[in-house]
Structures are given as C-alpha cells and as structure tokens.
Amino acid sequence: MTQSIRRIVLASRPSGAPTPSNFRLEEAAMPDLPDGQVLLETIYLSLDPYMRGRMSDAKSYADPIAIDDVIVGATVSRIKQSRSEDWKKGDIVLAYSGWQTHALSDGKDLRRIDPAVAPISTGLGVLGMTGFSAYAGLHNIGRPKPGETVVVAAASGAVGSVVGQIARIQGSRAVGIAGGRAKCAFVKNELGFNAAVDHRAPDFARQLAEACADGIDVYFENVGGAVWNAVLPLLNNFARIPLCGMISHYNDGAADEQSTDRLPASMKVIQQKSITVRGFMNVEFIDQQPAFLKQAAAWIADGRLKYREDIVDGLELAPAAFIGLLEGRNFGKLIIRVSGDR
Amino acid sequence: MTQSIRRIVLASRPSGAPTPSNFRLEEAAMPDLPDGQVLLETIYLSLDPYMRGRMSDAKSYADPIAIDDVIVGATVSRIKQSRSEDWKKGDIVLAYSGWQTHALSDGKDLRRIDPAVAPISTGLGVLGMTGFSAYAGLHNIGRPKPGETVVVAAASGAVGSVVGQIARIQGSRAVGIAGGRAKCAFVKNELGFNAAVDHRAPDFARQLAEACADGIDVYFENVGGAVWNAVLPLLNNFARIPLCGMISHYNDGAADEQSTDRLPASMKVIQQKSITVRGFMNVEFIDQQPAFLKQAAAWIADGRLKYREDIVDGLELAPAAFIGLLEGRNFGKLIIRVSGDR
Numbered sequence: 001m002t003q004s005i006r007r008i009v010l011a012s013r014p015s016g017a018p019t020p021s022n023f024r025l026e027e028a029a030m031p032d033l034p035d036g037q038v039l040l041e042t043i044y045l046s047l048d049p050y051m052r053g054r055m056s057d058a059k060s061y062a063d064p065i066a067i068d069d070v071i072v073g074a075t076v077s078r079i080k081q082s083r084s085e086d087w088k089k090g091d092i093v094l095a096y097s098g099w100q101t102h103a104l105s106d107g108k109d110l111r112r113i114d115p116a117v118a119p120i121s122t123g124l125g126v127l128g129m130t131g132f133s134a135y136a137g138l139h140n141i142g143r144p145k146p147g148e149t150v151v152v153a154a155a156s157g158a159v160g161s162v163v164g165q166i167a168r169i170q171g172s173r174a175v176g177i178a179g180g181r182a183k184c185a186f187v188k189n190e191l192g193f194n195a196a197v198d199h200r201a202p203d204f205a206r207q208l209a210e211a212c213a214d215g216i217d218v219y220f221e222n223v224g225g226a227v228w229n230a231v232l233p234l235l236n237n238f239a240r241i242p243l244c245g246m247i248s249h250y251n252d253g254a255a256d257e258q259s260t261d262r263l264p265a266s267m268k269v270i271q272q273k274s275i276t277v278r279g280f281m282n283v284e285f286i287d288q289q290p291a292f293l294k295q296a297a298a299w300i301a302d303g304r305l306k307y308r309e310d311i312v313d314g315l316e317l318a319p320a321a322f323i324g325l326l327e328g329r330n331f332g333k334l335i336i337r338v339s340g341d342r
Numbered sequence: 343m344t345q346s347i348r349r350i351v352l353a354s355r356p357s358g359a360p361t362p363s364n365f366r367l368e369e370a371a372m373p374d375l376p377d378g379q380v381l382l383e384t385i386y387l388s389l390d391p392y393m394r395g396r397m398s399d400a401k402s403y404a405d406p407i408a409i410d411d412v413i414v415g416a417t418v419s420r421i422k423q424s425r426s427e428d429w430k431k432g433d434i435v436l437a438y439s440g441w442q443t444h445a446l447s448d449g450k451d452l453r454r455i456d457p458a459v460a461p462i463s464t465g466l467g468v469l470g471m472t473g474f475s476a477y478a479g480l481h482n483i484g485r486p487k488p489g490e491t492v493v494v495a496a497a498s499g500a501v502g503s504v505v506g507q508i509a510r511i512q513g514s515r516a517v518g519i520a521g522g523r524a525k526c527a528f529v530k531n532e533l534g535f536n537a538a539v540d541h542r543a544p545d546f547a548r549q550l551a552e553a554c555a556d557g558i559d560v561y562f563e564n565v566g567g568a569v570w571n572a573v574l575p576l577l578n579n580f581a582r583i584p585l586c587g588m589i590s591h592y593n594d595g596a597a598d599e600q601s602t603d604r605l606p607a608s609m610k611v612i613q614q615k616s617i618t619v620r621g622f623m624n625v626e627f628i629d630q631q632p633a634f635l636k637q638a639a640a641w642i643a644d645g646r647l648k649y650r651e652d653i654v655d656g657l658e659l660a661p662a663a664f665i666g667l668l669e670g671r672n673f674g675k676l677i678i679r680v681s682g683d684r
Contacts (some may be wrong), residue, residue, distance in 0.1 A: 053614075141486055224606055243613045246606060263604040264588060271585045271621035272395075279613035 003030040007100030008318055012067050014055055017326060022055065023071070023319040031104055038078035038087050038110075040095050040103045042338040045315070046124035047073065047322050048158075049245055054189035071099040071318075075125050075338075076113060094123045099318055101338055116231055117297050124159050125333035126307035127296055129282055134162035135292045136285040137220060137242035141278045146171030148217035151208075151234075155196060155264040156183040156308070157239055158333035159244060162296075163220045163306050164193045172218075175211045177227055179328050186331075220244065229262070233268055308332030345372040345437065347521055349442030350660055352407050356397055359668060365413070365661040373545045375444055380429050380452075382419035382437050382445045387657070387678040388466035389415065389664050390500075391587055413441040413660075415682075418455060418465050436465045439658055443680055459639050460491030467500050467675035468649035469638055471624055476504035478627040479562060479584035479635045483620045488513030490559035493550075493576075497538060498525040498650070500675035501586060504638075505562045506535045507647050514560075519569055521670050528673075533648055547572035562586065571604070574611055584623040 003026045007059040011024040030220050031308035033039050054072055057064045065072060075098070079091040083109045087093070097103035113123045125131060128139045142163075150167040154160040155176025164174035164187070166173035176187040176196040187196035195211040197204060208230045217233045219227075235241075270277060299305035310332040312321045346369045351496075353366040375381050396414055400407045409416060417440070421433040421554060426449045427569040429435070435452040439445035455465045484505075486492045496502040497518025505677060506516035506529070517539040518529035526538035537553040539546060548570045557578035566588035577583075640648035652674040654663045660678045667676050 221609075224609060228605070243609060246610050246613055259606070261603050263570070263608055265587060266605055267563075267566060267619075267621075268588050269621075270619060271588055272623075274621050274623060274626060276621075277609075277612060277619040279609075279611075279616050279618075281614075281616060284616060 005102040007070050009070055018323055020319050033081050033083050035083050037104050037106050038079050038084050039081040040097055040105055042075045042097050042101055043078040043079050044076040044121050045073050045336040045338050047284050047325055047334045070310050073098050075329045076120050078106055092120050118300050130158035131162045132292050133244055134159045134283040136282045137244050138163055138166055141242035142218040142240050144172040144218045149173045149212050151175045151216045151217040152220045153177050153223040155187045160223055161191055165191055169304055237273045239275045241277045311337050313337045347372055347444040349412050351410050351412055360665055362661050375423055375425050377425050379448050380421050380426050381423040382439055382447055383422040384417045384419050384439050384680040385445055386418040386463050387415050387680050389667055389676045415440050418462050428473040434462050442683050460642050461663045466677055472500035474634050475624040476501045478624045480505055480508055483584035484485045484513040484560040484582050486560045491515045491554050493517045493558045494562045494607050495519050495565040497529045501564055511646055541569050578613045581617045583619045620640055652676045653679050
C-alpha cells in the first residue's frame with residue numbers, strides 16, 4: 001500500500017486579509033525514513049496569529065514562508081516510526097511540523113508530552129507557547145502587585161485568558177476585554193475575572209472606566225486597534241504595558257488610513273505618566289519555561305487555571321479557521337484536529 | 343524709596359502655539375519680608391518646554407498655572423535679604439521663583455550653588471534639571487553598552503547635548519539629530535558626537551541610516567514629530583527608548599490631523615523587536631542627583647562635558663524667547679538674565 005501525506009502550502013501571499021486562494025491542499029508521497037530520524041503523525045495543529053506575519057515577505061524576526069512551502073505551525077504529534085535511539089513508536093511529542101499530516105524530524109526540536117499531566121492538546125495552548133507568553137509577559141514586564149488592576153485584551157483568547165487568571169491567582173484585579181456577550185460571560189463567570197467589558201458595546205470606553213475605578217496598572221496588549229483609545233486615558237503613573245501582539249493589525253497594509261495620528265498623544269501620555277511599553281516574544285524568557293510548566297500544571301490540576309479550546313476537525317478546514325482567527329471568530333485556543341488522538 | 347518688582351503672568355491660555363498676548367508684564371509692590379523667610383532676587387531664569395504644558399488646563403502630572411498667576415520656572419537667585427537663620431544675604435541659590443524679578447521663600451525649596459564649581463547659570467542647565475534628565479534617562483533606561491549606537495534627538499539642546507556626551511564618555515557611539523547646519527557642526531565638532539544629521543535635509547532618513555550602519559540601540563526621544571519615522575526602521579532588537587519629552591507636539595491641540603495613523607506600525611515594531619519605550623521624569627530618580635552633580639562637575643572641570651547657553655537679557659524678552667524655544671530657534675540652554683550676576 002503506497003501511503004500519501006496531505007499538506008497545505010502557501011499558494012500566494014495575501015494582500016490584507018488572507019483568502020482561501022492563498023492556500024493550496026496537496027497530496028504527496030510518504031517520505032522515506034532516514035536513519036536517525038523519526039516519522040511524525042500530526043494529531044493536533046496549532047493556529048496562531050503570528051502565522052499571518054510569516055505569510056508576508058516583509059522583514060521580521062523570522063523568515064517568510066516561501067511560496068509553495070508548507071505553512072509553519074506547532075503540532076502535537078505521535079511518533080509513527082522511529083529510526084532514532086532517543087524516541088520510540090507511540091511517543092507523544094510537541095513538534096513543529098506545520099500544516100501537514102506527517103513530517104520527518106531528527107528529534108532535536110521535539111519535546112516529550114506526558115499525557116498523564118493534562119490532555120495532550122494543552123501542549124499547544126495553556127501549557128504551550130500561548131500560555132507561556134502570558135506567563136512570561138506578566139512575570140517579566142507587567143509585574144502586577146496585589147491589588148493592582150490588570151486589564152487584558154482578547155481576554156477569552158489563548159493568551160489573554162491565562163494572563164487574567166494568573167493575575168487573579170497572584171492577588172491582582174483582572175479586567176478582561178472581549179468581543180460579544182458570550183465571550184464576556186465566559187471571562188467573568190468561567191475564568192473568574194473581576195470584570196469583563198465588551199469592546200463592541202457603544203459605551204465601551206465608559207464601561208471600561210467603570211470597571212477600572214482605580215485606573216489601570218498593567219495593560220496586557222495583544223490586539224491593538226480602537227481598544228487602545230479607551231485604555232490610554234485610564235493608565236496610571238508607572239503603568240506597564242507588555243506588548244505581546246497586535247492581532248487587529250496583522251492584515252494591515254503598509255499604513256492605516258485614518259484621519260488621526262494617534263502616536264503623538266500616546267507618546268505624550270507614556271512620557272507624562274512614566275509608563276513602560278515593552279514588546280516581547282516568549283523565546284526571550286525560554287529559560288523560565290520549566291518553572292512555568294511546573295506551576296501551570298499544578299494550577300490546572302487544582303482547578304485554578306482553566307482553559308478553553310476551539311477544536312476544528314480536519315486539516316482541510318485550517319485555512320477557513322485561520323481566516324476566522326484573524327477576525328476574532330474563534331472562542332478559545334484554536335486547534336485543528338488532524339488525526340485521532342488515540 | 344518704594345521699590346517695585348516686575349513679573350510676567352499668564353494673561354490667557356494659548357490655543358496651539360503661545361503668542362505674546364498670552365503673557366502680561368506687571369509691576370507690583372515689593373513684598374514685606376516675614377520672619378523666617380528670605381527675599382530672593384532673580385539672576386537667571388530657566389525657560390523650558392514643560393512650561394507650555396503648565397499653561398494649558400489639561401490634567402497632567404502638575405497643576406496648570408492659574409490665569410493671572412506668575413509663570414513658573416527655575417531660577418538662580420541671590421539672597422537679597424534674610425530673616426532666616428539658614429541663609430545669609432548674598433548666598434546664591436537654585437530656586438523656583440518663576441518669571442519675576444523677586445520672590446519670597448521659606449528656604450525649604452532652595453539649594454545652595456557653589457560659584458567655585460562652575461558658572462552659576464549652569465545650575466539651570468548642564469548641572470541643573472536638564473543635565474540631570476539626560477543623566478537619569480541614559481543611566482536608568484537607555485543603559486548603552488560600549489560600542490552601541492545612541493541616537494539623540496535635539497542634540498544641540500540642553501538635554502540632548504548632555505545625553506550624547508555622556509554616551510561618548512562611557513564608550514558608546516553618539517549620533518545627534520539637530521536642525522540646520524550650524525547646530526549639526528556644533529554637535530559634531532564642539533560636543534564631539536560621532537556624527538550629526540540635519541533633520542531638515544531632504545534626504546534625512548538616508549543620512550540617518552548611513553550614520554547608524556549598525557542600527558540604533560538607544561534612541562533618546564525628546565522631540566517627537568517626523569524624526570520618529572526615520573528612527574523606527576533602524577531600531578535594533580532590544581532597543582531602549584527613554585522618552586523625555588515631545589517638544590514638537592507641545593503646541594498641538596487635542597489630536598493631530600494627519601492622513602496616517604502611525605501608532606499601529608510603531609507598536610508592531612516595538613513588539614516584534616522587543617523594544618522598551620519608557621517615559622520618565624527626572625524626579626523619579628532624584629536620589630541619584632548628588633552622584634550626578636559630583637560626576638558632571640568633574641567632567642566639566644576636565645573639559646569632557648561641554649555646554650552651550652543661549653542667554654537673553656531682560657525679563658521682558660522671556661515671552662518671545664519662550665515662543666522661539668518651542669519653535670527650535672534657541673541654540674543651547676535658553677536662559678533669561680534678569681539681573682546682573684555680580
């Protein structure tokens with residue numbers, strides 16, 4: 001039986017928001033397994049906003065994906081065959097196979113996942129890079145003190161949900177911003193934030209001010225866009241702003257066409273209130289990952305750290321799911337189930 | 343002989359750039375000297391951009407100046423009469439008398455100036471708050487390492503000139519930005535920056551890129567405006583941006599009318615390059631002032647730290663000089679000589 005693999009490649013670069021025509025589903029022959037390597041079968045594929053940046057050819061911290069190459073992405077994979085002494089068939093690993101059903105690896109970039117700790121899909125979310133981004137940004141930049149107010153953008157999302165819960169666990173007030181009533185209810189009632197504010201509400205700025213009666217000490221930014229306008233006047237002296245992402249702008253072209261340049265007013269507030277804005281990527285703090293994994297697993301075990309996954313079945317649905325992610329249509333960490341996990 | 347004092351008060355709040363009609367020169371009776379107080383005679387008055395903010399009634403870190411009140415400002419003053427045990431006639435002090443020829447003080451806000459260390463006018467500039475702002479921002483936020491590139495806006499000005507010279511003394515490359523050929527020549531030839539770039543040149547962005555062949559590690563911002571557009575693409579990973587002021591925007595109304603919102607693009611760079619933007623005011627670091635004064639006086643004495651003062655004679659010229667300051671027309675630390683210093 002000749003087996004084939006399926007994969008999704010970059011057919012063309014998006015201009016603005018990606019469309020289905022930027023992606024192409026291909027079949028290819030199952031690769032031969034060289035000595036010293038393993039063949040991985042993808043169980044779960046993580047979809048993350050940063051992938052949008054990699055689809056452009058603009059210079060960034062990482063190289064762009066070449067046309068006709070497989071879209072990149074973290075996966076939870078099963079070792080299907082092993083010709084490596086370090087790995088055996090059936091091992092579950094965190095890998096970076098991208099948008100495809102199978103991949104080869106020399107094993108160096110794999111991390112073992114223990115299915116006894118938590119469902120293996122959490123390796124892509126709350127126990128993966130999104131959870132660690134939340135932890136790293138809060139721990140190293142936000143540094144909220146007990147009683148301080150931490151405002152979290154995209155609070156129902158993979159990063160924001162963890163930010164607010166850790167802030168709460170450590171004694172701060174967490175105020176979440178989310179889009180729509182369902183997400184706000186989840187943030188407040190399920191995740192236990194002190195308050196949740198709907199950025200689609202016509203009186204959003206007033207509601208946010210009410211929820212932050214003592215001002216904002218930490219604003220965890222991973223959205224950008226109009227939310228900033230409501231946050232800016234509420235920032236306290238010495239506020240800290242971990243800048244984790246700008247998802248609302250990932251589809252932008254070279255410049256926004258708005259009637260107002262918000263940069264000078266923003267810089268004036270940052271200057272006059274001695275505010276810190278610090279961009280970061282979790283890899284800067286990668287030496288803290290073991291401590292994070294230990295801590296987060298304990299919080300999950302005792303029920304203090306909750307998570308929500310938005311699992312979509314089938315690799316062929318990845319493009320549509322990804323397009324929806326950039327529009328905020330997912331609800332929880334977006335994951336593609338590529339094959340069964342048992 | 344009944345003596346009178348002269349003072350300049352806020353006649354009306356400026357809308358945009360201040361005009362002469364916002365100021366009013368008054369005469370008033372010399373105040374009686376209460377027991378425990380001193381009568382100060384102003385020798386030098388410092389003119390600084392922050393005063394523009396105090397003339398507006400917008401909320402800020404400091405209260406606005408009331409209409410008909412004397413404009414605030416730091417002064418070098420002589421004790422003309424003393425009914426305090428702590429001060430004697432003839433002492434030279436750093437005071438905060440504002441735009442007037444005489445003022446009373448209970449002595450608590452005075453700091454003695456030693457005329458043997460340096461000319462007393464330096465208490466308003468290189469040895470005063472502007473010099474200390476440069477030191478504090480560079481020492482606590484910029485933290486340049488030897489060999490790194492430090493770019494300084496308004497490099498011929500009171501703050502920028504000190505930033506670049508300290509960076510050089512400590513082994514970094516200093517690149518100054520200034521307006522016009524005369525200021526650039528001063529920055530490079532007199533102050534000893536490695537390079538100076540004229541922001542009025544039509545190919546300014548190209549020139550700045552050439553002067554910063556290894557990118558920018560520290561950008562000391564005290565201007566804002568279009569210079570930022572040329573700086574942004576040159577910033578290195580982990581660059582630090584001490585945000586000391588935004589002089590080009592102090593005359594702005596509520597919002598700039600530009601066709602492009604530069605905030606999202608700026609935030610994206612800050613995020614992707616792990617950049618730190620930190621607003622500050624020197625008072626945050628006031629416990630470092632004694633160390634600064636000792637160090638800076640030594641650097642001045644051995645000729646490594648130079649300064650330029652732009653001294654204008656006569657209190658009545660303060661409004662015109664201040665209006666010019668906001669337009670970048672001064673060349674060096676702007677000081678009004680209110681009375682003779684001997």
